[in-house]
Amino acid sequence: MRHFVAGGLSLLVIPLTLAPAARPESAGHVSSSTLTATQIVAEIARHNTARNEDLKHYQSLRHYEVRYRGFAANIDAKMDVAVDYDATTGKTFHIISKSGSRLLCDKVLERAVDSEEEAQKDPAATALTPANYRFTLDGHDTVKGRPAYVLDVEPIAPSKFLYKGKIWVDAGDFAVEKIEATPAKNPSFWIAQTLIHYTSARNGEFWLPQQNRSETKVRIGGKAVLTIDYGAYQIIPQIASR
16 A cells, blocks of 8 residues: 555646736726637736746745545645745745655655746746647636636646646736646546646735645545645845845
8 A cells, every 4th residue: 555655646746836926906907808818818928927027036834735545544744845936046945844644745745846846947838828728718707806717728738737627817917816627647547536726815916826735536546635835925025136
């Protein structure tokens, strides 16, 4: 069973940290009744570019947790990770503490961090753009009292870093505030299905990731739930020159 858990759960993580986190503007800046899917995606890109120009540096303390409930094992693990983001160099990760199953810490939680480090090496390959996805407008919704567009997203090519499903885009800020999706590529034979639930939230002037939850069913039996809570952000406007 130890070997099965290591092999079956080690590939649970689909990094969603590249979903756009836009700087907020006035809701109603763009008419919500006239935009097509193509125009919405263009607005996401425009807002994301503005965010990248303004968001220079932040720090946060993330909490990672995985729970596996199976036919012959019930095991948990937790990990706290300090994250330091710099606009020039990207994110760096420092593990602060680990507890619970050493196997799950090594094979799931630490690999979650490794996957994000790998994904940020080529942001264009994982970005929410027409180069990677096909978009269809599915309708309108309200999220936390704010109007939002609902788009169906379909990856153009299978990749462990892409996903297929629905995204909710804030109609005023054009930030992706919710995702319900599945991986574009099944990462392991042992995994029958993975459902991804992602949310972002406004932090001061910016939208940033709030929570990433992946629920995975294993073919032989059992279920694993991986949760990443992104914690509070300390946003630093500018790093002083050295």
